[in-house]
Amino acid sequence: MFSLNRTTSKRYYEDFNLDRCVATVVKIGAGYVELDATVAYPEGGGQDADHGVIVLQNGVEIRFIHAKKMYGDHLTIADFPDIQVGGVVEHIVHPDDIGHLANVRVGDPVEVRINRLRRAQLSLSHTACHLLLIGVQQIRPDAAAWILGCHIRTDAARLDFAVDERIATEEIREIEDIANAFVLRASDVRVYPHAIHPDARYWECEGNVIPCGGTHLDNTRLIGRLEIRRKSMGAGKERLSCSFNDATFATDVFHP
Template sequence: MNQVSQQAPTAELFREDARLSECQASVLSVDARGIRLDRTVFYPQGGGQAGDSGELVLPDGSTIAIADTRKGESAGEIVHVPAPGQDAALAALQPGSPLTARIDWRRRHRHMRFHTATHLLCALVPHPVDGCSITADYARLDFHMSEPLDKEALTQGLARLVLEAHPVSHRWISDAELEANPGLVRSMSVQPPRGTGRVRLMEVDGVDLQPCGGTHVANTAEIGRVIVTKIEKKSAMTRRVVLGFAD
């Protein structure tokens, strides 16, 4: 495989537009860990959200299946992890080679729906979050609290917020603004990245506002029918809420 030093961070197109399902890109480098591109629509695993899968389409129409997307060792590095058994195709990639990066949109959209639903859940359960997982099949939040939760009441609350069709948007604030408003941070386990000079805020209009780098739908109505499938007492001070889609 080819191995070269990455010259610049990958442009993260998904940060500004989560609905982009593909983009034109150029290869930066290829090594045993995966493929780095100059720009991408693939979200790397982080903040509790699973990394995207999909494919890279080469100019001749051939494809390289991407099984996962991860953050690299250096800041701004995104690694597209190929599925096994594609050594010949990977060996043909050269730095500067053009291609089309295309995500598995159905899987990503489920991530977006679930991730937005967890923001609604945060509004319904006003306690710090000390664990999170967002996949295509379920989402879960662990809340730092001791009192019991009612599964049906939470499901009804989620249904109400979905039907109210609240707009979802993002904006950027400075590190200093975040430090001046520590109450914006709900998560105990995953802190928003600092040091780049800006932090991404996700807002569900009239419902929730907190730092978040994940992908979300544009309106709560797009979430669809989401239900609480399980509530677990994980410890004396942890209640786990698991979400699933009703259809």
């Protein structure tokens, strides 16, 4: 696979609550900007990307509406899902701001800032998604062993499972109770890197460990009441979604 000899420094892995950082322009592409460092989490592991602005030295703000990780290297670690590590992050520029790219040069110093509310929503949604999975691991370990996909959005998160037997309504209530108990206990969440590579990461809560490179809350309390719904996706496939209608999105945890 094609691989670059440069990487974007992933400042979000140093601190999930960093909302901005200084950076240098590395490449200007058709509708995107690559920087040597970023706080913007690129779409990955089912989690939607951060949005934000790249601020030029003259104060002009270039909005980005997507962030994409490109050209990572494949890494295989025992007892860990195969992942892409390293790589660069492309900030996809809002169509109305593409004209500003004519004034940007490689080597220019900039500041990249993320939309804090969106990040707070995605981190909460992702943390909730893990609580849903822990519930499924306890009530339907057969389903939890065959995850087909996941999507973490600002307003909800979902997991798709391969199953021989559908997930019954009573089982969904039990899964929901397990997830909500984590919220009521206001449990601390910890994320940490694998010894082999800093991009291979774990999420941990009350001793439950899940390999995951996404962004998360540091405590379950802000999620509020979780509601879990099931959708049949046809033979052998089930989707469980969670929504969180009384969540608190803490934008005051962010700092420069």
